[in-house]
Amino acid sequence: MTLLEVSGVSVTFDGFRAINNLSIAIGEPELRAVIGPNGAGKTTFMDIVTGKTRPDEGRVLWGELSTDLVKLSESQIAKAGIGRKFQKPTVFEDQTVRANLSMALKNKRGPFAVLAWKAGAADNARIVDLAAEVGLADRLDHRAGDLSHGQKQWLEIGMLLAQDPRLLLVDEPAAGMTPAEREHTTDLLKRAAQTRAVVVIEHDMDFIRRLDCRVTVLHEGSVLAEGSLDHVTQNQQVIDVYLGR
Structure with a gap:
């Protein structure tokens, strides 16, 4: 099933077309890697999906009802089931791992609900499971x-x-990691992609090769090639604009 469909999306910043008639479809469950040279539009693509950047044209359709995310706020998009991890980890450093996971649990988030909320047995079990899942x-x-650094990630x-x-967007998770941490991160993302x-x-x-997934190559805001890593790395255009650098 197609979970996310980016269709004919374009966006221009100060005369520079960062995304140019971009179309990408992501299934559920699926693990997808997005690669490309600097300035290819990779981060802007994530910005558009999460509502941080509004496209000039095109649609971003989500879920069974094909809801157009372009019409939703960033908070509405997050509540719809889209999570994003930026390159630099953002955790509450003065709090314990347990407290960080507890604060992130999917519960009522109104001001009074937060003040009154205490983790129950099911919540505590979920926290333990999450900690085990991420190592x-x-x-x-x-x-x-x-x-x-890797553990914070x-x-x-x-x-x-x-x-x-239902959709997890992850920006350069391997940056700054040791080889062992990169291997663990690969396993973590592959497990997560079994259910979302x-x-x-x-x-x-x-790192991409270890993910062993479909790869989308972006260049100048458009899809240049798509397929297995072996397939896209043998594409002469990909070699010329990205791998040959």
Whole structure:
């Protein structure tokens, strides 16, 4: 089933066309990698899907009802089931891993509900499960600021998974990680994509190869090629504009 369909989307910034008649379809579940040279439109694509940037034309259709995300606010899009992880991890460093995951759980978020809310047995079990899922089971009561860079990345992914998104957008997760951390991150994203859509922007081609998924190559705001990594890396246009650099 197609979960997200970006159709004929274009956006211009100060005369520069960052996205040019872009069309991409993402299934559910699916793991997809998006690659391309700097300025290809990768981050702008994520900005459009999450409502941070409004396109000049085109539609971004979501879910079974084909809701046009262009007409929704950023908060409405997040509530619809789209989570985004930026390159730099954003966690509450003075709080424990447990507290970070607890705050991220999908519960009522009104001001009075937050003040009155306390984690119940089911919530605590979910927190333990999330910590295990991202590889932080033995760090639950550690301060998030004391985690390594890679562990902070995993915590943020866990916080997004706590919201139970149908689509997870992840920007350059391998940046700054050790080889062992990159391997763990690969496994984490592949597991997450068994039950939801996961879109990964990444420059590390070894990391992309380990993901073993469909790859979309962007160039000048459009799709240049799409298919397996072996398929797109043998495309002469991809070699000329990206791999040959």
